[in-house]
Amino acid sequence: MLCALPDETVNTLDLLREYESRNITYVDPAGEWPIVWERAQGVHVWDDQGRKYLDLTAAFGVAAAGHANPKVVKAGQDQLAKLCHAMGDVHPHRLKAQLARELSRCTYERWTGTNTGKTIFCNSGFEAVEAALKTALLATGESGVIAFEGAYHGLGYGALSATHRGMFREPFKKQLKRFGHWVPFPDSKTAVRLMRDQVTRLFGEKKIGAVLIEPIQGRGGIRVADHGAIRWLSQICKKNRALLICDEIYTGFGRSGRWFACEHARVTPDVVCLGKALTGGFPLSACVGDAHCMDKAWPQANGEAIHTSTFLGHPVGCAMALENLKEIARRKLPARAEAMGKFLLAELNKLSAPVGYRLKACGYGLMVGLELTRGEEPASDECVRIMKNMLKRGFVILPEGDAGNVIGFIPPLTISQPQLKSAVRALAEELSLLRGDL
Ligand SMILES: Cc1ncc(COP(=O)(O)O)c(C=O)c1O
Incomplete structure (x- = not known):
């Protein structure tokens, strides 16, 4: 017999593990990834624990005019x-x-x-x-x-x-x-x-x-x-x-x-x-x-x-x-993306690479990537760690590129300079932690 389970008593990730096909939602065994999205507004997302995040992905680039834009x-x-x-x-x-x-x-x-x-x-x-x-x-x-x-x-x-x-x-x-x-x-x-x-x-x-x-x-x-x-x-x-x-x-x-x-x-x-x-x-x-x-x-x-x-x-x-x-x-969002993108690139270009690593920022408008390499090799594992740590700090961010070593900045086009700056500051702190790795 089918019965409706009271939602709040069931862990979403457990349900997915049991009922969604494998190879879709990645659930990290250590519990560091993913979060379960509950609601979103503008540039922010809240998870099912009530925690607030700045979304630097615009949910795969979809929320250009902000999440849940009231008019839309x-x-x-x-x-x-x-x-x-x-x-x-x-x-x-x-x-x-x-x-x-x-x-x-x-x-x-x-x-x-x-x-x-x-x-x-x-x-x-x-x-x-x-x-x-x-x-x-x-x-x-x-x-x-x-x-x-x-x-x-x-x-x-x-x-x-x-x-x-x-x-x-x-x-x-x-x-x-x-x-x-x-x-x-x-x-x-x-x-x-x-x-x-x-x-x-x-x-x-x-x-x-x-x-x-x-x-x-x-x-x-x-x-x-x-x-x-x-x-x-x-x-x-x-x-x-x-x-x-x-x-x-x-x-x-x-x-x-x-x-x-x-x-x-x-x-x-x-x-x-x-x-x-x-x-x-x-x-x-x-x-x-x-x-x-x-x-x-x-x-x-x-x-x-x-x-x-x-x-x-x-x-x-x-x-x-x-x-x-x-x-x-x-809201002239293309022009806004251009201006914010220039600001973001300038901020990323100010970052100093951890010893043994190289950083390269690239992009147009609010489609910006920061490539991380260790010597000549893509620093893929480091990028994964940074993503997880950024999530803990309240930033949703994703890696791009075949090797997953490009940190993508694809935020809603409504994002502000202080919000971008806060993300870059958090990223700088994460990057500085890589120094001890060598
Ligand atoms: C350039 C480009 N083309 C096509 C697609 C596929 O779109 P969808 O995932 O909606 O099928 C994507 C998705 O990321 C994309 O980035």
Whole structure:
């Protein structure tokens, strides 16, 4: 017989251990990780013990306009009470159309002054990437995709074929189709040169329909692509009739100090993938493409869409996104991210590396990473220890990068200078403790 257990008497992590599949929530045997989130507001999170934390992750970059932004929450609540589900590709609701128009306005209309954008709504980020990959195949007839070392595009079977890190693909490779080709991520002079050689060769040898790039790699370790290299990629795509797809799922909506990170390079991609900060907390993502390109790719439907899903363009997500976009614009969050990011980088650059270690701060806007190396080696274990200790001090912070040795600063864009300073001060103290390790 099913019975409701009184929540407060059951330990959440014990329940997860027993009833959630393995390999999802990591529960540290020593009890130092994770905390159980109870509520969040603005830049803060409270755990189930009532402890307060400064969130330097924006919960994977989602809470750009602050956790539980009152206007966004109200929009979601009102919509939930009115219409909490419509029919994806059959009987639509008004907000889906309005959000598609807003996404066109903040992307292609801003970028070109003439063209509009057309949207395919999806639920999570990887689906937006997969919609973009399908668009490229339909538009060009070619299946090959050039992606980049360190790339993270999500873990669905389509996106996984472009995600680089072996640990995600290896266990599933028997079911994966090989259409991704990885080339060096162009974040240094040498890498740009190697990347250009390899991309040129791939276009000569393979049937390439798309180049898929994060203008700033997030999970890859906050690595910024050279702007000239992105422009070169745009040109070589045009020359070869391939699509340039920018994955802005992490960087979008002000995170990098611009509405979208491709704007730093003054490049207009054929398709852009959006998610995370779009709604501020509801699983809704979007593949937005230049209308000409989208119309070339996607045929008119005759009653049955060839790409859709049950929850496509969810009304609650659309209501939240519309309000969230207004908040980002009204509070000028991209400009705020730029200013705060400069301040943060300057503070991080003042840190002195512990003896035997090296520190390197890098990033744009409020997408900043502090890389920690011991000699030439990534100081991964030290980073894990720092994360756990920062949590004890009241800061939620995550490592990025393949080796997990980049301390990521991805806070809500509403964070203040004193709050950033307090985080850097705590981090400095943690770093100073590493001295005794050698
Ligand atoms: C650049 C990028 N693309 C795609 C994804 C996948 O998004 P999701 O986890 O919502 O599927 C992520 C997630 O971190 C991401 O950072």
